[in-house]
Amino acid sequence: xxxxxxxNSIHEAEPLIASGADEFxxxxxxxxxxxxxxxxxxxxxxxxxxxxNSFEELKxxxxxxxxxxxxxxxxxxxxxxxxxQYPEILSLVKEVTENCGIDALIVSDPGIIMxxxxxxxxxxxxxxxxxxxLNSSSASFYQSLGASRIIFPRFADLEDLGIIINKLGTxxxxxxxxxxxxxxxEEGHCYVSHAFGGxxxxxxxxxxVEINKDEESPYKIDKASFKRHIKDxxxxxxxxxxxxxxxxxxxxxxxxxxxxxxxxxxxxIGVSSLKIVGRESPFPKKIASVKIVKKILDHIDSxxxxxxxxxxxxxxRRTKSLCKxxxxxxxx
Amino acid sequence: MTYYKKSLTxxxxxxxxxxxxxxxxxxxxxxxxxxIPYRNNIGNLHGDLKEIITKIPAHELNTIKELFGEINFxxxxxxxxxxxxxxxxxxxxxxxxxxxxxxxxxxxxxTPYVTETGLxxxxxxxxxxxxxxxxCEIVINDWGVLYLIFNEFPSFTPILGRLLxxxxxxxxxxxxxxxxxxxxxxxxxxxxxLAAPGMKKLLNKFNIKRIEIxxxxxxxxxxxxxxxxxxxxxVPYGCITTGRMCILGSWGLEKKDKxxxxxxxxxxxxxxxxxxLYDQNKEVKNTxxxxxxxxxxxxxxxxxxxxxxxGLTQAGSLGVDRIIYQFxxx
Numbered sequence: 001x002x003x004x005x006x007x008n009s010i011h012e013a014e015p016l017i018a019s020g021a022d023e024f025x026x027x028x029x030x031x032x033x034x035x036x037x038x039x040x041x042x043x044x045x046x047x048x049x050x051x052x053n054s055f056e057e058l059k060x061x062x063x064x065x066x067x068x069x070x071x072x073x074x075x076x077x078x079x080x081x082x083x084x085q086y087p088e089i090l091s092l093v094k095e096v097t098e099n100c101g102i103d104a105l106i107v108s109d110p111g112i113i114m115x116x117x118x119x120x121x122x123x124x125x126x127x128x129x130x131x132x133x134l135n136s137s138s139a140s141f142y143q144s145l146g147a148s149r150i151i152f153p154r155f156a157d158l159e160d161l162g163i164i165i166n167k168l169g170t171x172x173x174x175x176x177x178x179x180x181x182x183x184x185x186e187e188g189h190c191y192v193s194h195a196f197g198g199x200x201x202x203x204x205x206x207x208x209v210e211i212n213k214d215e216e217s218p219y220k221i222d223k224a225s226f227k228r229h230i231k232d233x234x235x236x237x238x239x240x241x242x243x244x245x246x247x248x249x250x251x252x253x254x255x256x257x258x259x260x261x262x263x264x265x266x267x268x269i270g271v272s273s274l275k276i277v278g279r280e281s282p283f284p285k286k287i288a289s290v291k292i293v294k295k296i297l298d299h300i301d302s303x304x305x306x307x308x309x310x311x312x313x314x315x316x317r318r319t320k321s322l323c324k325x326x327x328x329x330x331x332x
Numbered sequence: 333m334t335y336y337k338k339s340l341t342x343x344x345x346x347x348x349x350x351x352x353x354x355x356x357x358x359x360x361x362x363x364x365x366x367x368i369p370y371r372n373n374i375g376n377l378h379g380d381l382k383e384i385i386t387k388i389p390a391h392e393l394n395t396i397k398e399l400f401g402e403i404n405f406x407x408x409x410x411x412x413x414x415x416x417x418x419x420x421x422x423x424x425x426x427x428x429x430x431x432x433x434x435x436x437x438x439x440x441x442x443t444p445y446v447t448e449t450g451l452x453x454x455x456x457x458x459x460x461x462x463x464x465x466x467x468c469e470i471v472i473n474d475w476g477v478l479y480l481i482f483n484e485f486p487s488f489t490p491i492l493g494r495l496l497x498x499x500x501x502x503x504x505x506x507x508x509x510x511x512x513x514x515x516x517x518x519x520x521x522x523x524x525x526l527a528a529p530g531m532k533k534l535l536n537k538f539n540i541k542r543i544e545i546x547x548x549x550x551x552x553x554x555x556x557x558x559x560x561x562x563x564x565x566x567v568p569y570g571c572i573t574t575g576r577m578c579i580l581g582s583w584g585l586e587k588k589d590k591x592x593x594x595x596x597x598x599x600x601x602x603x604x605x606x607x608x609l610y611d612q613n614k615e616v617k618n619t620x621x622x623x624x625x626x627x628x629x630x631x632x633x634x635x636x637x638x639x640x641x642x643g644l645t646q647a648g649s650l651g652v653d654r655i656i657y658q659f660x661x662x
Contacts, residue, residue, distance in 0.1 A: 038513060041520050079498035080525025109498075110475065111531025118530075131475065134576075135451040138476030145534075155576065155593035160448040185575030185631075189445060191501035192573055193521075196508050201573065206626075207608040215372060219599040221584040229583045229590075236591045326588045
């Protein structure tokens, strides 16, 4: 399995590769796009601070990466693109593939995927997690459009993953989330723009409204327990969505969503790439994330195992109570 | 003062009359669909349609009547858009079909986004449904379901559901767009990827003729009639975001089992409770036009009278030809 690391500067490339990164993904924020659309209409799901800011830097990043046998993938992962944006997108695709040399595009909008493949048949497409690919038929749909890799959404069911991969076979590659940010809702079915800042999902007060007094619930729940339930929910949000306030854990390891305990299972079912989230993350967090995934992958491949994958992951993390809570797990 | 008030009322009546005539003369033939997500929403599907209509909140019904006159629900939408855990059973669908038939309504089956487990369940339902109503309209909210229908159930009539129409529904849009170029950027935020040539070609290949939209807080796109589809619009609930993790569904579970997106268990509390949401940051304030609610795994903006009226007015004049009235959002 390859470690797919986020990157937003050429300066991060060599240290991340030295730490174990096998692949990179990045965004691009060309000045021309900003000049035309301003700061509130994005080209991909992240703003300039999370992106490479020029074709020149992208080209250099690809050069350095390829020298180290590391591939670079570029996000074009807005949920959709407008008719008037198609010519700009196609022109950008030409530039990043033919001139900068990127290895694949990460896209979810089926219309733009089809258009890119018709215009540039050789361009490799990875079907983004924004495609909400939760079943084998959806994976087949994206394969029929020309995608060569399926990126499953967060919190995929391991059993379902096994069935989907088994059905679709080895012609496709499969990528899953392994570390860092969570999402309360289905990213591919969220109609809120990150361009207006912050998540829309983690800051509500909740008032319970009884709407059906005519029927009896099959599950007896004490209404008074709702307050406690919301307290639990906010704890889950704090751990999984807010990454415990963004502070690093012991030994500088990132806190927040994690799938390390499931690594061996992911390998067994045929996952080929492990995505670390956080293009905009501080550089030390990226390095620490790559290193811990690498350490556990090496352990899985070693013949002398004294600990299970899960034991090693939790020992390395040193976050016993968080791990025990289950609230930090992508796969549970 | 009294005279002034009376005049205003008369002007309003006159205006509404003009609107009514306008729609009539434009030849917009508005069809009305009643959306029932769960059989218990309408007396276990045994009720009479007229009796059910009386349960629509008076202010919503009056708004509709003002603009379109007496409405005739000629389509029944039945099923789930948002949650595979509460997919109807075969018997529910048969009862819903019978209910539609006995009330002279056409039938549309709504489907949600699905995991592998949900896909298998849907496939079983389609196998049964195709035997009874081979040309049934199916609202599709998952690319995999579209692919399945195209390949295995080509006699169905697919409709591209609103969850696959990724238009922005962020309630903050209008308040964030101020100053220079804001009108231009607003138009970008009202835009629709389904109008793009690549998407049109793709959807044509998959036999999609009809798509769905929400009545947007920041205004419906003025050019929807140029998109090249028949268009249905939902009222009064617009979808902001949805996911497999369900806050109400995990209520009552042990703490360690709560908030699991992959949970197969559901305590079905969405049938008994909804949540009113209030933004701690006060960035998204409820207004006279809409309020934010959560039902099950999905956050909605519920359109209140002024927004509902505005949306319906726009719908009629812009070329929407089917309104889907949601009795309940889930």
